[in-house]
Amino acid sequence: MPWIKVKDALNGQAGQSVTVKGWVRTRRDSKAGLSFIALHDGTCHDAIQIVAKNDLPNYVDEIAHLTTGCAIEADGVLAESKGKGQSVEIQAESVRVVGWVEDPDTYPVPMKRHTMEYLREQAHLRVRTNTFGSVARVRHTLAMGVHRFFDERDFYYVHTPIITGSDCEGAGEMFRVSTLDALNYPKADDGTPDYSQDFFGRETNLTVSGQLNVETYCQALSRVYTFGPTFRAENSNTSRHLAEFWMIEPEIAFADLTDNAKLAEHMLKFVFDDLLTRRGDDMAFFDQRIENGLIDKLKGIIESDFRTLPYTEAIDILKNAKKKFEFPVEWGLDMQSEHERYLTEEHFKQPLVIVNYPKKIKAFYMRLNDAGTDGAPEDTVAAMDVLAPGIGEIIGGAQREERLDVLDRRIDEMGLDQSDYWWYRDLRKYGTTPHAGFGLGFERLIQFCTGIGNIRDVIPFPRAPKQCEF
């Protein structure tokens, strides 16, 4: 009999002979002489019901003892269900037990309600649950949607390095990469480690961003993006931060901040729509069990235009808000979480693109705006943040400074060393173009699309401070 996936069995024709393979979700017995086995294999949200009668040779010894988590293969005939709750089921002709659950009493994920915190400690088994199976499928679909979106628009996928020379990436605590003996390392004259004797002959770290590298490819291939792991050694302990996360960073040449914001908007709308189309079963589950109104939220974003709001204007709105804020609102200060939440969750109730931030709170590579842009009292740069209700900053990006003299001035102002950026500066010497890009936190995107509150529950094996099990 042909082995078919559960998703195909659920859509199959009655009378078809099939084999299915997967894991038992539940077993229910009827003393009328049969058992009902709900079987899932990860190919869709729902399980298929297998009806096993007690005249099967291994019914008493094996089938009647199946528990949640057992791996089985079943042959049988697809039939319209005689019971309610499912349209088709499999009338079993044979059920083979492939793998037992050794001790059902201590099986960590039996068929009962569990907290997300508990399941996080069982990360190797949690994907067997409804919720985490759905998260895994949605994560996959969003990743494929991102690739499809860029591929269809002539973007090239660039694999920027994971290991990087240390001084060229700016902000963010980094994880050191070294083969030196931590207990007995060669020392320089001042007692610090002598990295010239290390593997790469210099100090190296895990990347905190692929942006600087991908800009080089942008200046030859026009439209490029990275999609890879990113590492931050910050001691962040929140529901929105990981030490290892995945980031999508497109970079476009001959483009300005407006083009950049449009790209972000089109990309988000594309992947939302793609997700709703391809994973309706899982999204219905999240809508029902995790965040009521989730699907309408995503549809609303797909159908509406993103709101672009200059930083200067945002500050005015916050200053005039009736709401009392814990932190001060002042032009030139970075917006706090409470301010961003007010704007996106209360005032506008939709995703926002905030643009043109004060120069002094943003990175050196962001393009300096003309004086007085948006009526700002001081210099601004062409930066943008996309804020999503419930998540906060989901995208951060900018038009890049393509003028070498201005870039050098910014490097000096920030106390950085031009020589550390020699190849980045070369891009401005040889055929420079206006260009822009952004970084999208992939896990934050998944959080937004599933309603899952903690970022550690949307990545298979979360890495966070004091957390590197599995």
Added chain:
RNA sequence: UCCCCGAUAGCUCAAUUGGUAGAGCGAGCGGCUGUUAACCGCUAGGUUGUAGGUUCGAGUCCUACUCGGGGAGCCA
């Protein structure tokens, strides 16, 4: 890293002014039923996060630590 809260059965929680540990779910066995959040009965299951301290006596009070949650900072 800072503020607040928490840790008791496999899981979720209860336990009076400090007085000798309980329930539901899950699991096993039995009963009943084309079942599907099943239902009824019985059974098993505990070094109360770790290390100290106070006390005749600590799940309960004190100190430190570890881990988890909510919020903040950093950001994606």
